[in-house]
Amino acid sequence: MEIREARAADVVRLGAIQLAAGAAFRTVGLAWAADNPVPTDDVYAEYVREGRAWVADDPGPVAFVLVDVVDGCAHVEQVSVHPDHAGQGIGRRLIDRVDRWAADRGLPALTLCTFRAVPWNAPYYARLGFREITAPPGPELAWLLRAERRFGIDPATRVPMRRPVTATR
Template sequence: MPKSQIRLARDADVAAIRQIVRDAYSHYVTRIGREPAPMTEDYGPLVENRDVWLVVVEDEIAGLIVLRIREDHLLVGNVAVATRFQGRGLGRQLLDHAERYAADQGKDELRLYTNELMHENLEIYQKLGWEEYDRAEQDGLRRVFMRKKVALDMDTK
């Protein structure tokens, strides 16, 4: 696969971000009974806040991750890879970036939540070392809350 890079999203990327999210999550609409939360997100303000990172392959946006800094952790708000780039390890590359970014921000824990009907995602996260710590209904959706510890270098504490 061609070389990829990760960079912050820019205003000009918002339309591509929306399309990637729509394509990546649309197959869940029937299973869940409505659009998953990432499909209804307003990505403009997230890009302005510098919360969206992109993986780019040969100048094409191939995927994204939304990272929100919280007081005691880094929240992974969304990971989406364009359909034609799926299965190439780009989602893992984005999650690895999240770990480095968390450590750079002095956060020793990543957290995320996903819909309990997205079985594939739960399996992927568990294989990557995430642990489930709660399940609850939130915004009318049944969510699974997961976390992963991040090693902090002595220099970043």
């Protein structure tokens, strides 16, 4: 399975992957997260155009990651692995690809915001080397966390995390 930069033709599959992956939230009492609308194809396309989206191709996308730059770090906005391909290390490979992208740009770390107690969220990312950000977050990450609260997400359920870039340039 190849991890590659997403292409315009991949955009039409990303929403379905995110919906399928999100269905697992129903099993942990977060049906609202499973039912949350996915981004529009235009949003996915913007990530693709800007070179901030990668897919796992088997053939065709079965998983993807979207990245922003937040407070000077590579911020993992979304990782979704279709359940038919879960448990194969694809998420780790996507995160490692983001790590190389960040290293190529001289960014010091990867960040993300995730659910604290969902097994495939914070505990999973901790196994990948992410640690909870306990100091006050930078202004952009703080804004993202406030936006989540305005969306109705209980801040006690969320955790911002950071991992130093490990790839070499």
